[in-house]
Amino acid sequence: MKPRPADAIAPPPEGDLQDAPIESVQFVGPTVATVLRSRGVATVGDLLAQRPRRYLDLRGADDWRRVRHAQSGTLISVEGLIEDARWAGNPRARRLSVAMREPRGTTVLRAVFFHAKAGMTSRLSPGMTVRLTGTLKQQPNGPELVQPKVLAPGTRTRAIEPIYAGIGSVAPGTVLRIVTAALERASRWGDPVPPDVARALHLPPPAAALRLLHAPDASVSPAVLVDLAQGRSDAHRRLAFEELLAVSVALERARRSAGGARVFTDETGVAELAGQRLGLTLTGGQREVIATLLGDLASGRPMRRLLVGDVGSGKTAVAIAASLAVLRGGGSVAWLCPTTLVAAQHARTLERGLAGDAGPMAVLLGSTTPRARRQAERVIAEGLVRMVIGTHAILEAGGTPPALDLVVIDEQHRFGVAQRLAMVAGRSPSPHLLVLSATPIPRTLALAQYGDLDLVTLSERPANRQPVTTRLAKPGDRDFVQRTIQRALDAGGRVFVVVPRIDGAPDEEDGPKTGVADAEAWLGEALGRDRVVVLHGRMTAEAQKEALDAFRRGTHPLLIGTTVVEVGLDVPEANLMVILGAEFFGVAQLHQLRGRVGRGGQRAACLLVPEGEDEESNTRLEEVAACADGFVLAERDLARRGAGEWFGERQSGADLTLRFADPVRDVALLAAAREAAARVVAEDPSLASHPTLSRAVHRLLQRGASPVAEEAG
Structure with missing residues (x-):
């Protein structure tokens, strides 16, 4: 089933490297392709967005003098003769201890492999020559490596080797191999950045950025290598700006095209009603936030709200009250949830909170059978369902009512800009939008990350919640x-x-x-x-x-x-x-x-x-x-680690929209992207004169609307 278009831009013709199917890369056969696609790596663009976790600086690492004299923590990659290999530990946690001698010397290097498989002895038998690559530890009984990489003798190692995470069952070494193959076509990477903007910001060409990211050569300085490892290099800056520009253009076009919204007034006291049905005594903070949302719903302008609250502060009850106002006014509502478990749980809570005001409710999950999906789409299209709840599955065509009045997105850190736009863009009247935070977000970060949303905070804890x-x-x-x-x-x-x-x-x-x-x-x-x-x-x-x-x-x-x-x-x-x-x-x-x-x-x-x-x-x-205060913890954590690392942790593996950019760390780039986007859209609303940028926006929106992995962990 095809994702519903999230923007008025028609799918542009393919031609950039980013759009080439993953099967076009050397070494990617059917089995590997299936695994990669199941993890959201469907194109060469997806593949080259796999950032190395770290880099091994192997310049001079093959010198045995390093083994003898270097400090612990130094990288080495040396060849030698296996003298001894012994097993130790119980069957569930066996470890293999190996001794390797310098080819023309007396130095012995020990290597330890935890949870080693029996087959490792075939690669590390006494008398064999191998190359071991890893981090040196100078122990009292001599130099040692823990969990080193085992390579065949004569293997040529890169001067600087990027280390990738595995993708599903595709091992890190295989990821490196196929990324290297894809990199040979880097010159075909479409450049969405207008040339005058790239010059003004001193951005390197995209091909140069990709090569620096995935294959830094031996001439790079230690400072550049540190910047690469920490995501602060010129390569990251270029690729981050591409994403921020595409996001900014999408938001600018949505802002310019957004019309009015349906008006919903509270005639029946939905706050009290929601509290009674849920068996809750609403806090003063909840009542205040509900009043703010009801004012938005009655304004005739599309609500765009981010509700930030501590864990257990009662955000769900607030969202149910807003949903009641819309449903009692004859409107329709969709809730987008991060996982199947949460969607099922919210469905049970909504059944109590709405108590028939919504009529029949449709629940759409990634696991919904095709037959059940078709039945749900039919009743949704016929207007028989005004309340839909689900995971990414509701982003697909037919997953929401044609006339959608309120969108509630739960656990905001699991979704990105593209998912927000997929739910509200291109609809008339424009739906109201309420985004719920998972945990407290420092105000400075919320304003940078969610600049298109108005912030409202829920800080009071319900009376029945004791600190843990x-x-x-x-x-x-x-x-x-x-x-x-x-x-x-x-x-x-x-x-x-x-x-x-x-x-x-x-x-x-x-x-x-x-x-x-x-x-x-x-x-x-x-x-x-x-x-x-x-x-x-x-x-x-x-x-x-x-x-x-x-x-x-x-x-x-x-x-x-x-x-x-x-x-x-x-x-x-x-x-x-x-x-x-x-x-x-x-x-x-x-x-x-x-x-x-x-x-x-x-x-x-x-x-x-x-x-x-x-x-x-x-x-x-x-x-x-x-x-026990989540807001205090968030502010302290921000002060200790900085904005980029704080937000990177919350977005890791979750927000499919931004892979290189961090709107908080890259605040100056974001400002430049917004300025460029406003100018481009004002001069060329359909992006007809900017086809590569048009493809980048379309790609971003499609990526955000695709149901990749709904569950975590």
Whole structure:
């Protein structure tokens, strides 16, 4: 099913490298292509937007003198003869220890491989010559590498090697290989930036930017390499401006084309009505925000609001009140949710809050069968449904009522500008728009990131919500963790245990070691396997629903999962959150996860369990444990880390619209992009004289409206 056009620009003819299908790249066969497309990498443009996670500076790394004399943390890539290879540890966590000798010397370099597979001995048998690449550690018993890369002897290494994350089951090395192949066609990358703008901003040509990003040559200075690693290079600046210009043009065209909006007045006291139906006593803050939204709905101008509130501040009740005003006035409403679980949960809440005012409700998810989808589209098109709720699936053609009056977008950090425009652009009358924040956003960041929306803040906590008591455990103190969980279960509670990743023990030496299976094996054995259920983003929608239902009923009161539980889940009986590998989560994530417990008014606790003893990480965790105010935490985190890193954490893997740009960090570029967009659109509203820019805008809107991955973790 084709995505519904999100803008009046007709699909332009293809021709830029960005639009070439991923199958056109050397080394991408049918199997790899299927995996890449399932992860949103469908074109060469998608592929070359995969930013290296870091760079290995291997200039001079093949010198054994580095092994002997360099400090810990130095990169090396040396060849030698394997003298010894031994296994140690239990079968579930075996490690391989290897000794490699300098070819014409006496230096011995040890290498350790954790969770090694049995087949590794075929590559590291005594008598074999290999090349090992990794980060040096000078230990008391000699130099050592942990989890190094194993290469064949004679392998030519780049002077500077980019390191990519894997894409699904496509390994990092394969990603490097196909990116390198695609880079050979970099000259075909269409340039959407008008030449006079590029000259004024001193932007490098796009092909040069791509080569610097993906294949920096040996002549680059250490300072440039640092800028590349931190996303501050000229390459990032050029590619970020392309995105900001396309976004700014899309917003400028939407602003110029937006007409009036339908007027909805509150004749029946929707605030009181929503509170009664939901069984809530609305706070003064909720009443004030509802009054503001009702004023917007009655103005005749399209509402464009961002509602920022702390976790558990009652944003959903406010949105339901606004929805009631529209539905009672004969209008139609659509709610866009980040995950299937959240959509299903909101559907249950809306059934209570709307209590028949909406008539039949349509729920559209990525897992909705084609037959059910066709039936839903038919009743929506015939005007028999005025309330639609769903995930990215409602962005597709036929997913919303033809005359749409209010759009509510939940968990704003999961969606970008393109999704907002996909819901409201090109409609007449123009729909009202209410965007709900996931966690508190510092005001300066909100104004930069959401400049097209008016900000309203909900800071008061409902009377029945007690602050969650948060404690920091000692690293690896499993006995204390088990006792804490056991007490909560014995008291009849529900316990979330969240881990950093689905699979434990990644290749990266400094990555989290705890995965879902590891935690399930440990806690299942310690506390009873019949009490445990798991939840993560690789499970089918049906399996996720069954797991969550078992947790809600209490038949399996211990839920082990990834950050798929972060987003909007409401289980009132849950009163303990345990976060393993807590140092691998950002402050906003930790606060959001903590907000999943204590939602039924009972006392609740959160236990932060780090894997290591990094001083900086523990200071951050202690700050989260000591402060329950999300707004205060957000401001402190912003002051400590800076705007770019703060927003980068919230957008990582979520906002498909912006891949290189950060509207907060790149505020000067954003201002230049808005200025250029206003001039271009004023002179050429249809972009007929700017075909490459037209393609960039269309591409951005289509990318934002495509249902890639609905679940996280």
